Amino acid sequence: MTIPEPPGIERVLFTGDQIRRRIAEVGSEISEHYRGKDLKLIAVLKGSVYFLTELTRAIGIPVKIDFLAISSFASQRSSPGVVRIAKDLDEPIEGEDVLLVEDIVDTGLTATYLLRTLAGRGPNSLAVCTLLDRTSRRLVEVPVRFRCFEIPDRFVIGYGLDYRQLYRNLPYIAVMKPGVMADQSGAPARPPTASE
Ligand code: IMP
Secondary structure, eight states: OOOOOOTTEEEEEEOHHHHHHHHHHHHHHHHHHTTTSOEEEEEEETTTHHHHHHHHHTOOSOEEEEEEEEEEOTTSTTSTTOEEEEEOOSSOOTTSEEEEEEEEESSSHHHHHHHHHHHTTOOSEEEEEEEEEOGGGOSSOOOEEEEEEEOOSSOEEBTTBOBTTBSTTOSSEEEEOHHHHOOTTOOOSSOOOOOO
16 A cells, blocks of 8 residues: 655655665674674664564564653753653663664764663663664764664654654655644744654
């Protein structure tokens, strides 16, 4: 079934085929890197779920998965990047090789908070794998070990990424028209980095 393109889309950045091909490459890299290790992939709900499922199928070594959910208060200018864990992991990660799976690393504040939190739980190793990387907006350095695509400084939707909880199910990644995102309540034309 083809999902009709929502009206707010400016252009498709990556098609479903391009995304799957790139994830297959990154999955192979991960398999090589972690061969013989106890690999656990930790995905951040909800945006990373689409990426996680495709990625795990592209990894040829045994993996475990677990999930975190966060509440982000990034839209409050007084406290940028303040993140709270809304749903914690089901299992401990002590002694495991942990890969934090992100939909997008933007300012880097969320990933930095999560890395700091996870590091305190004694994993054997800890690294970041992201579907999208927007280094042009980075505020704090994030050690991204595996990345599928670097993207320009434009708000994107699809393949798990939302705008106000919509569009996650688009099978491609698209750039939104800036005008569509400005609303009557004075919300910024560029949405805050809300990530739940
Ligand atoms: P960071 O803390 O600024 O790196 O933001 C990370 C979170 O912001 C991501 O996990 C996304 O949920 C959200 N985000 C940042 N940019 C976009 C975008 O272009 N589209 C949708 N969500 C985004």
